[in-house]
Amino acid sequence: MTQQTWIAFFVASWLISLSPGAGAIKSMSTGMRYGYRKGLWNIFGLQLGVIFLIAIVAAGLGAVLAASQHAFMVIKWLGVVYLVWLGIQQWRAEPQPIEFHDEGGHTPRQLVVEGFLVNASNPKGIVFMLAVLPQFINPHAAQAQQYLICAGTLMFTDVVVMSGYTLLASRVLSALREAHHIKWMNRTFGSLFVGAGALLATFKRSAE
Template identity: 25%
Template sequence: MPDLPVLLSFIVAAFVVVIVPGVTVSAVVGTSLARGMAAGFWMEAGVQVARFTMVLVVALALEAVTGVVTAAYDIIKYVGAAYLVWIGWGYLTSRHGLAAGRAIATRSPLQQAVAGFVVLWSNPKALIFFGAFLPQFVDPRYPAWPQVIVLGLIEMAAGLLADGAYIILSAKAASTLAGNRLLLVNRIAGVILIAAAVWLVAQHRT
């Protein structure tokens, strides 16, 4: 493992990175506003699985697999953006407020988790980030892959805490609303998700 000062530096950097809102935060916030806290956390579960698979990719085949994903960057990006637009459009065109919308929701926890997985993997920069960020804290005196796994788990924990805070705040904000304001929150959730899709499409390879 890295020395303690290096590890502490990594923990601080990990929290700084995940606190800044991005595509994933937009997706979980939009879902939490429209479908409640449970749906937000099920989506976060899918995000966590996606994060772990990315950590495994970095640990086992960093250069080769990152090159493949970078080559397919635009395809993956546009598919993910279209998926976010589809979800957001559903919220925008819903004629029900949040209370009614939750009652008739047909999305299972598994579907919400799959949505979270798709959202993160739809942003290839997430994999590139893991590939560029984690190895900087690896001690070259020891095997790299166990260190990458541990560092990745720390990053996942930081992401869970940050995303969880966003989910709870979003769900509580929605739960305090009533009447026509519930329908307005559906619209806001849809706008957030579509904005996340635009954000995703606007990103350029570095």
């Protein structure tokens, strides 16, 4: 991978990470409820999801999902159901005081798993990776090394962006501590999750 190619992918990575999506919603929701430090576990899970998506594309399975209507629809609707489920859980959450410690609420392991599933269950991300990554991969050079460079670059930009979303939510949104404020925010984030699921449900492959 040449330096010019890497710079182009670096720019693309920022655009990918900054694009509003389920990961950003999950980061803000977690930051609001648990604070920045505990929100890092969610960010870690999101990055595991990014690694999973890149590994799928690198292994060629992304092409299978892009070519198979049945496989695509199964993964797509699993993602829709999961996002809607997160939205319902957030909507029904009790307006409890926001926690900034590790006791109570979700455990770090639960936050990691949820973050992973948000990215890993997104077929739009798989197809998007399939469309973007090959443009930066030299087929005549070592494939593994190039995919590792792309993965590291995308993870770096995503960690920075998701950390910003989490920190913003923990510092700004957490200032609203009254019960009716927290209830309003829970329902706002719940609606955003459901909206992200509805948007995913309308996603179609470019071939369709």
